[in-house]
Amino acid sequence: MNGERDIEGMRAAREAAADWFARLQADEANEADWRAFHQWLEADPLHQPAYESVEALWIELDEQAVDVRARLAPPPATPLRPRARRSRPLWPILATAGALAAGIAVAVFVVPAQQPTGAAVDYATAKGEMQLVALADGSKVRLNSGSRIQVRLDRDARRVTMGDAEAAFDVAKDPGRPFLIAAGDRTIRVVGTEFDVLNHGGRFVVTVRRGVVEVGPADDGAAQPVRLAAGQQLSRDGGGVSVVRTVDPDIAFAWRERRLIYQGQSLGLIVEDLNRYFATPIRVEGSVTALKFSGVLMVDGEDAVVRRLEAFLPVSAERRPGEIVLRERSTAP
Amino acid sequence: MRAYLEKRDELTRFFTTRLGSTAAAEDLVQDIFLKVAATSPDAPVRNPGAYLYRLGSNLMLDNLRAGRRALARDSDWRRHEVDVVAGQDVARLPRADDAAAAKQRLEQIVDALQALPPQVRAAFRLHKFEGLSHAETAAALRISRSAVEKHVSAALKHLVQSLGE
Numbered sequence: 001m002n003g004e005r006d007i008e009g010m011r012a013a014r015e016a017a018a019d020w021f022a023r024l025q026a027d028e029a030n031e032a033d034w035r036a037f038h039q040w041l042e043a044d045p046l047h048q049p050a051y052e053s054v055e056a057l058w059i060e061l062d063e064q065a066v067d068v069r070a071r072l073a074p075p076p077a078t079p080l081r082p083r084a085r086r087s088r089p090l091w092p093i094l095a096t097a098g099a100l101a102a103g104i105a106v107a108v109f110v111v112p113a114q115q116p117t118g119a120a121v122d123y124a125t126a127k128g129e130m131q132l133v134a135l136a137d138g139s140k141v142r143l144n145s146g147s148r149i150q151v152r153l154d155r156d157a158r159r160v161t162m163g164d165a166e167a168a169f170d171v172a173k174d175p176g177r178p179f180l181i182a183a184g185d186r187t188i189r190v191v192g193t194e195f196d197v198l199n200h201g202g203r204f205v206v207t208v209r210r211g212v213v214e215v216g217p218a219d220d221g222a223a224q225p226v227r228l229a230a231g232q233q234l235s236r237d238g239g240g241v242s243v244v245r246t247v248d249p250d251i252a253f254a255w256r257e258r259r260l261i262y263q264g265q266s267l268g269l270i271v272e273d274l275n276r277y278f279a280t281p282i283r284v285e286g287s288v289t290a291l292k293f294s295g296v297l298m299v300d301g302e303d304a305v306v307r308r309l310e311a312f313l314p315v316s317a318e319r320r321p322g323e324i325v326l327r328e329r330s331t332a333p
Numbered sequence: 334m335r336a337y338l339e340k341r342d343e344l345t346r347f348f349t350t351r352l353g354s355t356a357a358a359e360d361l362v363q364d365i366f367l368k369v370a371a372t373s374p375d376a377p378v379r380n381p382g383a384y385l386y387r388l389g390s391n392l393m394l395d396n397l398r399a400g401r402r403a404l405a406r407d408s409d410w411r412r413h414e415v416d417v418v419a420g421q422d423v424a425r426l427p428r429a430d431d432a433a434a435a436k437q438r439l440e441q442i443v444d445a446l447q448a449l450p451p452q453v454r455a456a457f458r459l460h461k462f463e464g465l466s467h468a469e470t471a472a473a474l475r476i477s478r479s480a481v482e483k484h485v486s487a488a489l490k491h492l493v494q495s496l497g498e
Contacts, residue, residue: 014497015490022486024387025460026478027468031382038347048350053497054489059398061461061492064439069462071443072454173465175473193464211464231398248399 013050016040021054065229069212124148127279130256138172139179144255145277166198166276168253171211186236189214189225196252201272204236207252215242260297267291267313271326278302285327288315340385341366348389365389445495449488452476456484 020037023029041047061068125131125143133141135151137158143149147165152158155177160169162183171179171190181188183199193211198204206215208228215234216225226242228234231249236242251261260273268289271282277299291313297305306317306324316329341362348358365388446454452474459470460481467485471478 011494014493018489018493019486021489022482024390025467025485026482027466028380028478029383029387030380031386034347034383034386035343038350041350054493055394055397057489057493057496058461059394060438060496061442062398064435064442065462067439068442068446069458071439072446072458072462173469175463175465175469212462 009046010050013044013046014053017047017050017054020051021058062229062231065212066227066232069227069229120150120152122148122150128277135172137174137177140170142168142170142256144168147276162197162199164200166196166200166255168194168196168256170194185217187216187225189216193230195228196249198252200276202237203272205233205252206235207233207247207249209249209253254296255299258299260299262293262295262297264292264294267293267309267315267326270297270309274299274302274305278305280322280324282306282324282326285325288313288326288328291315340382344385344389347386348393351390351393361389361392364392368392441496442492445492446488448495449491453484453487456481457488460485461488 020040023033024037041051123131123133123141123143125145125147127146129145131143133143133151135141135153135158137153139158141149141151141160144166147167148163149165149167150161150163152160158171158174158177158179160179160181162181165183169179169181169190171193179190181190181197183197183204186204188197188206190211190213193208193213195206195208195211195213197206206213206228208230210230212230213228214225215228226234226244228244231246232244233247233249233252234242234244251263254261260270262270266289268284270293271284274297275281280302282302293309293313295312297308299305302324306326309315309326310317310329314329315326318325318327344362344365345355345358348361349355352358352361365385368388369385446457449457456470456474456476459465459473460467465473467478467481471481474481
């Protein structure tokens, strides 16, 4: 029967499509493979839809990756976290070290390869400064303005402790040596991926651009971590409630090009962000704190940014010694 | 310059087949070259020709994802499901248009993956869900790269036949 032959034909086309998809993802796939694939696509009208169904499946698996991954291999409870409570007591000491280091831009740091157990190294940026740190394992950390982190490359794990900081991580894959990031009472565990972490003023936000990231409590061995897939963001406010949602990760990464992108965030939150960049603190007075802003803010000079806020929102700025105050623009003549 | 133009024509022909539209293909090829221009030159590319094809195919997948996400976003804000994960309150905004249907779909996917032979499942899990390349998956499982390619392909065949509509 015709229908049966169609079904059989589609089945065969999908099998060939799966072969092509796997072949083209192989590290050694070359141009000739792609040209042959092009010929195959055009050889039969069933081939293109068959390949599209493989692609659709691939994307659907991404969307379900967090749950599927959790179900496929339940994670062992122990090795996910660095030894508990290490991060917090360290910070009073680091704060001083960070302040000292703030004026010094350390561009690149390389641990000699023969020395697998590295000492802890601090990195800090002053307000208005950004820094790219290339670690010896091939990972890269881009530090945003006014940030402090500590890095230790051990034999069994790579450990980063974040203070008041925002950093974008591009982690080199090393399945035998997890990359662990402690931020306050949270720990983030990574295999090899790219993501952004903000830990500042009670806000904790993790945005994943590539790969899978686990976020869990630092010191509670019983609790299971939350897994985030590419395009997902976990944010946690001061109240301790975490929300996971699907986002465009490029927005969270935009600060690397000195742009801040907002979609209906409050002026209060925006000013909190800006105060990480500028020496003179900005303060918001009165009801304008709740004003919502959508758009792109270039972070160049403080005066320029404040002028832009005045242009976009019904606020006016008063420049006082030691601070800039934003309040409702008076409508009186 | 001539090499660049030839490459451009070849890519445009390929993506015209993929997208069914020359205009869409030209836009995509433009995006590919923009992306190449924006990429830092410090990472050497082993196979530049194949790299452009792969970049374009990944951009197509990104566009597909973005389309699905935009569809899901409308429903995200209508429903706000809270469940407890990791002993903390996690409000998880469902991505699919229907949380119950999504749950059912998840069961289907997990069942289909569990039905795979262990070695095939292990390779597919590392590649797809841990983000390892074929070469890295091969190293992790101590098998050859061609075995990884076969396992990934076998997993995809099984999944697309049992989950595809």
